[in-house]
Amino acid sequence: MKSFNPPRRTLMGPGPSDIHPRVLAALSRPTVGHLDPTFVGMMDEVKEMLRYVFRTENDLTLPISAPGSAGMETCLVNLIEPGDVVVVCVNGVFGGRMKEIVGRCGGTPVVVEDRWGDPVDLQKAEDALKANPGARAMCWVDGETSTGVRSDSSALCALAAKHGALSIVDAVTSLGGTPVLVDEWGADAVYSGSQKCLSCVPGISPVTFGERAVERIRGRNAPVQSWFMDLNLVMGYWGGSGGAPRTYHHTAPVNALYALHESLVMIREEGIQDGWARHRRMYNALAAGLEAMGLGLFVAEEHRLPQLNSVTVPEGVDEAAVRRRLLDDYGLEIGAGLGALAGKVWRIGLMGQSATPVNVTLCLGALESVLADAGAGITVGTALPAANRELTQG
Amino acid sequence: MKSFNPPRRTLMGPGPSDIHPRVLAALSRPTVGHLDPTFVGMMDEVKEMLRYVFRTENDLTLPISAPGSAGMETCLVNLIEPGDVVVVCVNGVFGGRMKEIVGRCGGTPVVVEDRWGDPVDLQKAEDALKANPGARAMCWVDGETSTGVRSDSSALCALAAKHGALSIVDAVTSLGGTPVLVDEWGADAVYSGSQKCLSCVPGISPVTFGERAVERIRGRNAPVQSWFMDLNLVMGYWGGSGGAPRTYHHTAPVNALYALHESLVMIREEGIQDGWARHRRMYNALAAGLEAMGLGLFVAEEHRLPQLNSVTVPEGVDEAAVRRRLLDDYGLEIGAGLGALAGKVWRIGLMGQSATPVNVTLCLGALESVLADAGAGITVGTALPAANRELTQG
Numbered sequence: 001m002k003s004f005n006p007p008r009r010t011l012m013g014p015g016p017s018d019i020h021p022r023v024l025a026a027l028s029r030p031t032v033g034h035l036d037p038t039f040v041g042m043m044d045e046v047k048e049m050l051r052y053v054f055r056t057e058n059d060l061t062l063p064i065s066a067p068g069s070a071g072m073e074t075c076l077v078n079l080i081e082p083g084d085v086v087v088v089c090v091n092g093v094f095g096g097r098m099k100e101i102v103g104r105c106g107g108t109p110v111v112v113e114d115r116w117g118d119p120v121d122l123q124k125a126e127d128a129l130k131a132n133p134g135a136r137a138m139c140w141v142d143g144e145t146s147t148g149v150r151s152d153s154s155a156l157c158a159l160a161a162k163h164g165a166l167s168i169v170d171a172v173t174s175l176g177g178t179p180v181l182v183d184e185w186g187a188d189a190v191y192s193g194s195q196k197c198l199s200c201v202p203g204i205s206p207v208t209f210g211e212r213a214v215e216r217i218r219g220r221n222a223p224v225q226s227w228f229m230d231l232n233l234v235m236g237y238w239g240g241s242g243g244a245p246r247t248y249h250h251t252a253p254v255n256a257l258y259a260l261h262e263s264l265v266m267i268r269e270e271g272i273q274d275g276w277a278r279h280r281r282m283y284n285a286l287a288a289g290l291e292a293m294g295l296g297l298f299v300a301e302e303h304r305l306p307q308l309n310s311v312t313v314p315e316g317v318d319e320a321a322v323r324r325r326l327l328d329d330y331g332l333e334i335g336a337g338l339g340a341l342a343g344k345v346w347r348i349g350l351m352g353q354s355a356t357p358v359n360v361t362l363c364l365g366a367l368e369s370v371l372a373d374a375g376a377g378i379t380v381g382t383a384l385p386a387a388n389r390e391l392t393q394g
Numbered sequence: 395m396k397s398f399n400p401p402r403r404t405l406m407g408p409g410p411s412d413i414h415p416r417v418l419a420a421l422s423r424p425t426v427g428h429l430d431p432t433f434v435g436m437m438d439e440v441k442e443m444l445r446y447v448f449r450t451e452n453d454l455t456l457p458i459s460a461p462g463s464a465g466m467e468t469c470l471v472n473l474i475e476p477g478d479v480v481v482v483c484v485n486g487v488f489g490g491r492m493k494e495i496v497g498r499c500g501g502t503p504v505v506v507e508d509r510w511g512d513p514v515d516l517q518k519a520e521d522a523l524k525a526n527p528g529a530r531a532m533c534w535v536d537g538e539t540s541t542g543v544r545s546d547s548s549a550l551c552a553l554a555a556k557h558g559a560l561s562i563v564d565a566v567t568s569l570g571g572t573p574v575l576v577d578e579w580g581a582d583a584v585y586s587g588s589q590k591c592l593s594c595v596p597g598i599s600p601v602t603f604g605e606r607a608v609e610r611i612r613g614r615n616a617p618v619q620s621w622f623m624d625l626n627l628v629m630g631y632w633g634g635s636g637g638a639p640r641t642y643h644h645t646a647p648v649n650a651l652y653a654l655h656e657s658l659v660m661i662r663e664e665g666i667q668d669g670w671a672r673h674r675r676m677y678n679a680l681a682a683g684l685e686a687m688g689l690g691l692f693v694a695e696e697h698r699l700p701q702l703n704s705v706t707v708p709e710g711v712d713e714a715a716v717r718r719r720l721l722d723d724y725g726l727e728i729g730a731g732l733g734a735l736a737g738k739v740w741r742i743g744l745m746g747q748s749a750t751p752v753n754v755t756l757c758l759g760a761l762e763s764v765l766a767d768a769g770a771g772i773t774v775g776t777a778l779p780a781a782n783r784e785l786t787q788g
Contacts, residue, residue, distance in 0.1 A: 004436045004655050006426045028422035032400045033727045042398045066460035069644040070622045101621045203647030227495045228464045250463040253597030261398050333427045
C-alpha cells in the first residue's frame with residue numbers, strides 16, 4: 001500500500017470548494033494538545049471570527065467537530081423534545097433531511113412542501129404556523145444545496161417569532177457567500193459547513209444559538225438524546241466568553257480548526273461584504289456565459305443562490321459522461337443532480353475560493369468544448385465574451 | 395486577527411500523540427471531492443488497512459467522520475434499542491460515558507463497577523450476565539484512557555458470546571499500541587480514535603462490526619435515533635467490498651482521511667506486531683526510569699497499558715505547576731488526571747509516534763529536573779541510566 005497522491009482538481013461542485021494554499025499550510029502545522037493554552041486562545045479567536053461571519057453577538061457560537069449534517073442534527077436534537085410539533089419547510093434534499101431528523105428526535109414534523117427549485121412559500125409557512133399553535137420551531141434551508149434556490153430567511157424568521165416558534169436555519173451553502181444576518185433576522189439557531197463558502201476543509205460545522213435557544217436547551221425536560229452533540233456538555237469545552245476553565249468533552253479536531261481559523265482570517269481580510277459582492281459578480285459572469293451558450297438555469301433568476309447554480313442538462317446529452325470528461329481532461333469537478341434532480345441538472349458551485357475569474361473562465365471554456373464535442377449543438381467561443389463583459393465590470 | 399502559529403510540542407499526554415511529518419504532509423495535499431473516483435479508491439484502501447490494524451475480516455470496517463466519542467455513540471446507538479438491557483463495565487471515565495450513552499439510547503444499563511485502576515472483574519461481569527438473561531450487549535473499555543489499565547477483552551468477549559450478548563469494546567487508546575484482535579476475540583463491535591496509537595490527527599473514529607452486529611443493525615425495530623450516525627445510511631457511502639456505487643450521505647473529511655491513510659501506510663510498513671513490541675519496549679524504559687526516580691505507577695504491573703501510564707503525584711507537589719513548567723520550558727505535554735483521579739496522577743502517553751527513545755529520554759530528563767527543582771527530593775541523573783538499560787536491549 002502506497003501513499004495517496006490526489007490529482008489536481010478545480011472544485012466547482014456543491015462542495016468541497018477550492019482551498020487556498022494558506023489554509024492547507026495552516027492545516028498541516030504541528031498538532032498541539034486540545035487543552036494546550038495556546039490552542040484554547042485560538043479557539044476564542046475562532047469563536048469571535050465565526051460571530052463576524054454569522055453577523056451575530058451570540059455567545060454560543062462555535063464549530064461542531066463533525067460535518068454539516070451533524071451540525072443540522074446538533075441544532076435539532078438540542079432544541080426538539082419528544083412530542084414537539086415542528087414546522088419543516090421542504091423544497092429540496094436538505095429540508096427532507098431536517099424532517100427525517102425531527103422525527104428521529106421524537107418530534108412531529110408538519111411539512112410545508114414546495115416544488116424543488118422554488119423558495120419556501122411564506123404564505124404556506126404562516127398557514128402551517130397558524131394551524132399548529134404552540135409549534136416548538138420552524139426550520140428551513142436558507143440556500144438549498146440540492147437546487148440552488150434561496151429562501152427569504154428574514155421573513156421566515158419574523159414569521160416564526162410572531163408565532164412563538166424557534167427558527168432553525170440551514171446556512172450550510174449560504175454562509176460566507178450570501179448575507180446570513182443572524183441578529184438582524186432574529187434567527188434562533190443557524191448551522192453551516194466548513195467546506196462551502198468558507199473554503200475550509202470538510203468536517204466542521206459552525207453553529208450559532210441565540211438567547212431563546214440557549215434558554216430552551218438549559219430548560220429541557222428530557223436529556224439530549226445524543227451525548228456527543230449535547231450542547232450542555234460541548235459548552236463546557238468551548239466555554240463562554242468569560243474565560244472560564246475548559247473541561248474535556250471530546251478531543252477536538254485540532255488541525256482542522258487551525259484550517260478553519262486561517263480561512264476565517266482570510267474572510268476578515270477581504271471583508272465579508274466584499275466577499276458577498278465577489279460571489280455575486282462571479283455568478284453574473286457564469287450565468288451570462290451559460291446563457292450565451294444556450295444553457296438554461298433551473299431556478300428563476302430572482303431566487304438564485306449565486307454560489308450554487310443548477311444548470312439544466314440539454315436534451316440528449318449524457319450528463320455523467322460530460323462530468324467525467326471535465327474531470328479527466330480538465331481536472332474540473334462540477335456536481336451531479338441530487339435526489340429528484342439526478343440526471344436532470346448539473347450543479348456548478350462558485351463558493352469561497354472557487355468564486356474567481358480563473359474558475360469561471362475555465363468552467364465556461366471547458367464546458368463549451370466538451371458539450372460541442374458531445375454534439376449538443378454548441379458553438380465554442382460564445383460563452384467567454386458574454387462572461388467577460390461581467391468580469392470586467394466593477 | 396492573525397494567522398495562528400502553534401508552538402512546537404512533544405505530545406506525551408493521553409492523546410493527541412505526535413504526528414509524523416509524512417502524515418502532516420498527506421493532510422495538506424489539495425482537497426478533492428468526496429465522490430471523486432480517486433478518492434473513492436483511497437477509501438477502499440483505508441478500509442483494507444483498518445482491517446489490518448483491527449485484525450479482522452469484517453466487511454463493515456470504516457472510519458466515522460467524527461472523534462472517538464462519536465465512534466462510541468455510533469456503536470451504541472446502532473446496536474441498542476429502547477428497552478434493551480446492557481451490561482456496562484465501569485472502571486474509569488470512559489466506561490461511565492458508555493453507561494450514560496446507553497441510557498440516552500433508551501437502554502437499561504446494568505453496571506459492573508470496579509475500582510479505578512483495576513481491570514474489569516471477570517467474575518462480576520459473568521454474574522451480571524447470568525443475573526440478566528437476554529441482555530442485549532455487554533460493553534467495556536479495553537484500555538481505560540483515564541487510568542491506564544487494560545482489561546481482558548478476550549475473556550470478556552467469550553463471556554458475552556456464551557450468554558448471547560453482543561460485545562462492544564472501546565479500543566480508543568489500545569488500537570495500534572497493544573493487540574486488538576477483533577476476529578480472534580470474536581468481538582462484535584469495536585471503535586477507536588485516530589489520535590492515539592495510530593498517530594493521526596484527531597477527529598476520526600475507526601469502527602468495525604462483525605456479522606452478528608450487522609444483522610442486529612439491519613433487523614432493528616426502531617430507527618437509529620441519530621441520522622448522522624445511522625450505519626444503514628453511512629454504509630451507502632462507504633460501501634461494501636463489492637464496489638457498489640457510492641451514494642452521498644455526508645461530506646467526508648477528505649483531508650483528515652488522507653492523513654489517516656498515510657498513518658495506516660506507516661503502520662503497515664513497520665508491521666503491527668513490531669509496533670506493539672516497540673510500545674512495550676518504550677514502556678519498559680519509561681517505567682524503569684520513573685521507578686528509579688522514586689515515582690510510583692498507579693496501576694498494578696500486570697494490568698498496565700504500556701501506551702498510557704498513570705504516575706502517582708508525590709506528596710506536596712503542585713501537579714499543575716509541574717505540567718506547566720514541562721510545557722513552558724520543554725514544550726512537553728503530559729496529561730492531568732481525569733475525573734476521580736484529577737490532581738492525583740499524571741498520565742504519560744507513549745502512543746504511536748510518541749513511543750520513541752527520544753521521547754522517553756526527554757520526558758524522564760525533563761520530569762526529573764522539574765521535580766528536583768520543585769523540592770520533591772529527587773536526584774537528577776537517576777532515571778536515565780535505568781531507562782537506558784531497557785532502551786539498549788533488543
